Each structure stands twice: as structure tokens, then as C-alpha cells.
Amino acid sequence: MVSVLVVDDSVVVRRLIVDALSGDPGIQVVGTAPNGKVALSKIDMLKPDIVTLDIEMPVMDGLTTIKEIRKVHPRLPVIMFSTLTSVGASATLEALASGASDYVTKPANVGSVAESIRSVREQIIPRIYALCKVGGGPVRGGVRPAPSAPSAPVSLARQPASGTGTPQxxxxxxxxxxxxxxxxxxxxxxxxxxxxxxxxxxxxxxxxxxxxxxxxxxxxxxxxxxxxxxxxxxxxxxxxxxxxxxxxxxxxxxxxxxxxxxxxxxxxxxxxxxxxxxxxxxxxxxxxxxxxxxxxxxxxxxxxxxxxxxxxxxxxxxxxxxxxxxxxxxxxxxxxxxxxxxxxxxxxxxxxxxxxxxxxxxx
Known part of the structure; x- marks a missing residue:
């Protein structure tokens, strides 16, 4: 069971993420937080396997939070929640450079709550399983994430390429x-x-x-x-x-x-x-x-x-x-x-x- 802490200042978005994850039997939302400051204390208390983190929040925003997380938890997977805007893209790239593991985009121009939940679920569940190195978990089209590593040692390297000469x-x-x-x-x-x-x-x-x-x-x-x-x-x-x-x-x-x-x-x-x-x-x-x-x-x-x-x-x-x-x-x-x-x-x-x-x- 993968434990998740959801961090977002919006009650609606927190509920959306929780609902998107609740249908997966291998994932459990163990807590939520409205800002980075609360999230840092809950990480120490709840010890989640992974964190979803909004970028724009009061008190402590996502960029500050990811930097603080990395000081104490260098390997804790963190998925940023971003908007499909220039500002959102810039902040997300800054978060990735600061140690965030991956990102998903917030639903935009969708027709219903159900469609929003589906959009979030399709983006986030494969990432949770992949980042936590857990096999399984349904994704788009019923395809499961590829294993992050072979189950047994294998010989990985071929002989040097024969090639056709100088690379172009x-x-x-x-x-x-x-x-x-x-x-x-x-x-x-x-x-x-x-x-x-x-x-x-x-x-x-x-x-x-x-x-x-x-x-x-x-x-x-x-x-x-x-x-x-x-x-x-x-x-x-x-x-x-x-x-x-x-x-x-x-x-x-x-x-x-x-x-x-x-x-x-x-x-x-x-x-x-x-x-x-x-x-x-x-x-x-x-x-x-x-x-x-x-x-x-x-x-x-x-x-x-x-x-x-x-x-x-x-x-x-x-x-x-x-x-x-x-x-x-x-x-x-x-x-x-x-x-x-x-x-x-x-x-x-x-x-x-x-x-x-x-x-x-x-x-």
C-alpha cells in the first residue's frame, strides 16, 4: 500500500485529488495539508511514501516547500501540481530543478467533476507507482506501468556498435x-x-x-x-x-x-x-x-x-x-x-x- 500526503491550499482541489486516488486499492491518502508549513510537520508525523504538492499556496508555497523537504528527505518522491500557463510552467521547471520528482497538470476546461477526477487519476496514479517503484496499478487503457527494474540481474550491455563511421x-x-x-x-x-x-x-x-x-x-x-x-x-x-x-x-x-x-x-x-x-x-x-x-x-x-x-x-x-x-x-x-x-x-x-x-x- 502506497501512502500519500496531499498538499494544496484549495479545499476543492484537495478533495479532487483524494477522490481520484481513493478508487485505487494500492493507494491510501494518509493526510492532507493546506500549505507547505503544515505539510512539513505532517511529513514527519505521517511518514508518507509520496507527496503531491501545489505550487501556489499561502504561508509557504510549493517552491519553498520542496527545497525544505529536500534538506531532510532527499529521496522522498514529490509530484508537483501545476497549471497549464507560462507562469505555472516556469514555476514547475524551477521546482523540478529544486528536487521535485515529477509533475501533473491541473484539469482545465473540463466539463464535469467526474471528468476532472478522471484526468487527475490518469496522470497521477502511474506516476505514484513508478516513483515508489511498485509494480501494478491501473493506468490508461488498462496498461500497467513498466517495472522500474528487472526482477533478477541480467546482462545489460551489448558489444560496441559497428556503426557506419563518424556520428552525425x-x-x-x-x-x-x-x-x-x-x-x-x-x-x-x-x-x-x-x-x-x-x-x-x-x-x-x-x-x-x-x-x-x-x-x-x-x-x-x-x-x-x-x-x-x-x-x-x-x-x-x-x-x-x-x-x-x-x-x-x-x-x-x-x-x-x-x-x-x-x-x-x-x-x-x-x-x-x-x-x-x-x-x-x-x-x-x-x-x-x-x-x-x-x-x-x-x-x-x-x-x-x-x-x-x-x-x-x-x-x-x-x-x-x-x-x-x-x-x-x-x-x-x-x-x-x-x-x-x-x-x-x-x-x-x-x-x-x-x-x-x-x-x-x-x-
Whole structure:
């Protein structure tokens, strides 16, 4: 049984979250709090497995609260509740950088209380199970969250990729915990890094734009939210916009971004698999694929296509991942050529671009 503390200044929202969670037999709401100050005392008293935390609250807001939580409880999972606005997105990204585990968005423009509860339930229950590393729990379409780790030790790393020569592109997929992980990888790359980097981070509209702007300020490389028809150029990071699949296409001698709103894949739009398929078609074995922390299995099928073309796939290891669903799915399928701690991935990319091979594999 997963115990949850719900923190929100709105009585209506607290009730909404409690109702959304009450129907799951594996989850128990052990308490609620109207602000961060009350929440801190209840965390010590109730010892919940996970906390849901509003951002805008009186007395002590969510940003202050997450920083205080992390001083005493560095590993306690915390899910932020955010609005789909520029202000909400900015505050959420700040909360993630301050140690929040993940976020969900508050229902907007829904027709009924029942629809609001359904929206919250579909977003939050899979995250609770994944962050608490508990198998099971119903989610959208009756699909259960992917296990965060294999049940028994397995050999995770393949032999170094044969490839087709010098890498020409880096393709990255990430989800839960991804904003912080991606920031650490990209910020460590030098201004002279010679490859384009195309990224799918599971995020809604507004959030991806704010995230790209935030990362652009922190990194030495140029970071943009991708728009349709952008030339894919060295030294630039392209973030797929929320609610759009991003692909790359070759037109004459150049490669360009392409956006489309086809059906979600793996319940996601943008989806890593969509991007990776297009990268495999355009760049083939001259690709460095990277799967960072994230819930679910998005990127596994796309990695299969890249590996079939001779590309190299690097995944973040379990110990440094917030959720080892996406990288774990790729690694346990035998598709990863290197399984590395987060702080080694940027050096690995730099080394490969310079002509080296796999730095170190872990399994």
C-alpha cells in the first residue's frame, strides 16, 4: 500500500485529488495539508511514501516547500501540481530543478467533476507507482506501468556498435526526471560540440517552450523549441514541442525538422519512437541514441530500428534515474551498447564524436 500526503491550499482541489486516488486499492491518502508549513510537520508525523504538492499556496508555497523537504528527505518522491500557463510552467521547471520528482497538470476546461477526477487519476496514479517503484496499478487503457527494474540481474550491455563511421546526430528520449537529467547532459557539452541534438521530452504545450528557453540560458549550445521546417544544424539542440510529434526529414542536401499531430504513441505526443524512426531513416547507423530517465517504454521500438541500422544506443543507469522505465526497457531488451551513470553520459558523447568507442558499460 502506497501512502500519500496531499498538499494544496484549495479545499476543492484537495478533495479532487483524494477522490481520484481513493478508487485505487494500492493507494491510501494518509493526510492532507493546506500549505507547505503544515505539510512539513505532517511529513514527519505521517511518514508518507509520496507527496503531491501545489505550487501556489499561502504561508509557504510549493517552491519553498520542496527545497525544505529536500534538506531532510532527499529521496522522498514529490509530484508537483501545476497549471497549464507560462507562469505555472516556469514555476514547475524551477521546482523540478529544486528536487521535485515529477509533475501533473491541473484539469482545465473540463466539463464535469467526474471528468476532472478522471484526468487527475490518469496522470497521477502511474506516476505514484513508478516513483515508489511498485509494480501494478491501473493506468490508461488498462496498461500497467513498466517495472522500474528487472526482477533478477541480467546482462545489460551489448558489444560496441559497428556503426557506419563518424556520428552525425544525437537523438535523445526522456520523460520523468528528464528535465534535470537532460539539463545536466547538455550543459556539460562544449560550445564546439559538432553534432545536432534532437530531443523528445514528454511535456505538454507551453512547458516545452519554457524548458527550451531555460536550457538555452544554462547551456553553451543553442537550445530551441523546434518549429516546422527548421534546418537541423550542428551545435543546436531541438526540443520537440508539446502535443506534436517531431521528425527529421531529408530535403536535398539538408535535413529539416517536421512536426505532425498523428495519433499518440505509448500514450505520448511527442513520442520518442516517432522521432527515432525518422532519425533511423535519415541518419541510419551514424546516430548516437540516448535514453534518459522516464516512465514507460517509449523509445524501445525506436531503439530497435536504430540498432538494426547499426546505430549506438546509450542509456542512463538505474541508480541515477528517477524512474528506470524507459532506459530499463531498452537495456533489458539487449539494445543498449552502454549503460552509464548520468554524470558520464556527456563525456561519452564527446568521446564518441572524437572518434573513441564506448567509455564504460555497466550491467
Amino acid at each position: 546526430v544525437v537523438a535523445v528520449g526522456c520523460s520523468t526526471g528528464g528535465p534535470d537529467a537532460l539539463s545536466k547532459v547538455v550543459s556539460a557539452l562544449p560550445v564546439a560540440f559538432p553534432l545536432p541534438i534532437v530531443v523528445v521530452q514528454h511535456m505538454p504545450q507551453v512547458f516545452t517552450k519554457m524548458f527550451a528557453e531555460r536550457l538555452d540560458r544554462a547551456a553553451r549550445l543553442k537550445v530551441v523549441e523546434a518549429q516546422a521546417g527548421m534546418p537541423v544544424q550542428p551545435g543546436t539542440v531541438y526540443i520537440a514541442p508539446g502535443d506534436y510529434h517531431m521528425e527529421v526529414v531529408r530535403r536535398g542536401p539538408g535535413v529539416f525538422t517536421q512536426l505532425q499531430q498523428g495519433p499518440p504513441e505509448n500514450f505520448c505526443r511527442p513520442a520518442v519512437d516517432v522521432l527515432f524512426r525518422s532519425v533511423a531513416a535519415v541518419y541510419g547507423g551514424a546516430t548516437l541514441g540516448v535514453i534518459l530517465t522516464g516512465m514507460g517504454q517509449d523509445g524501445k521500438r525506436g531503439s530497435e530500428g536504430l540498432v538494426a541500422k547499426g546505430a549506438e544506443i546509450v542509456v542512463q543507469d538505474e541508480a541515477t534515474s528517477v524512474v528506470w522505465g524507459m532506459p530499463g526497457a531498452v537495456a533489458t531488451a539487449g539494445l543498449a551498447h552502454a549503460v552509464l551513470p548520468l554524470n558520464e553520459i556527456s563525456n561519452h558523447l564527446i568521446n564518441r564524436v572524437a572518434g573513441g568507442r564506448t567509455v564504460r558499460s555497466r550491467g
